[in-house]
Amino acid sequence: MLMHLNPDGVLFVGDLGDADLKLVKLISSLPIPTAVILGNHDRGKDLDGSKLKAQISLLANKNCAWDKSNWNNPLVSVVGARPCSAGGGYYLSPQMKAVFGHVSLDESVRRIVKAASDVPKDLPLIILAHSGPTGLGSDVTSPCGRDWKTPSVDWGDKDLELSIDQIRKSRDVDLVVFGHMHHQLKRGKGQRKTCHVDNLRDTVYLNTACVPRRGRDANGVELCHFSWVEFSKGKLINASHRWFRNDHSLAFKDTVYSRF
Secondary structure, three states, X not given: OHHHHOOOXXXXXXXXOOOOHHHHHHHHOOOOOEEEOOOHHXXXXXXXXXXXXXXXXHHHHHEOOOOEEEEOOOOEEEEEOOXXXXXXXXXXXXXXXXXHOOOOHHHHHHHHXXXXXXXXXXXXXXXXXXXXXXXXXXXXXXXXXXXXXOOOOEOOEHHHHHXXXXXXXXXXXXXXXXXXXXXXXXXXXXXXXXXXXXXXXXXXXXXXXXXXXXXXXXXXXXXXXXXXXXXXXXXXXXXXXXXXXOOOOEEEEEEEEEOO
16 A cells, blocks of 8 residues: 555654564565654563564664654655653653663653754754654643543653754754554544644644554445645645545545645
8 A cells, every 4th residue: 555655755653563573574675765663562572672672673774763864855854752652751661671771851852852953954854753742732632632541631752842842942843743642532532633733833743643544434445544744845734644445546634734
């Protein structure tokens, strides 16, 4: 499906499949610009972090955790946030500690900001994360609002919010892409708000966690979901959720941001 749609580049927001090395190998072989951040379900259940290490090794430079990826075509830069986050402020799992050591919140912020500082000022900057940042609201319908337990709270990543605030002191942050918090709320509470626009600072936050990503429409036709963004002249101009049929035709789209 992805190769038929032929996007200029692809971002993976994590939770690829419970440390599924077969899927990771497929992602690592993609011939188009690709950036990956691993999610909390990718860390594996082995406390020594061996499955996490294996995925990082397979992804090589497509893994952008605490790092950057400069693409020539399209001309954008992707900076990765902390990998394997489960949201909720700041927490490192035993697997993360086994692989990366005891990384403090301040050190995580430093690494993200350092990666962004090396991005040319004339390139659009995308930050790729598994969980979104704190600061986008604490309602159950907020992009990172907790929906599985009451009361609802802001379940974003604190280090990501602090990093974005620091990066903005020297340059714009055009787009923050993340997943983790499913669009469909638990216990029939409806749909999550999937896009937040900070008009004052010209930053768009996009939650891409449509789960499951494959499903059927009312007529039983199989569909596959992709979140889709478009840049023009170095500026983000459109963001949407799109559902495609198996023949790669567009079934429908939900535009969540448009500059015009």
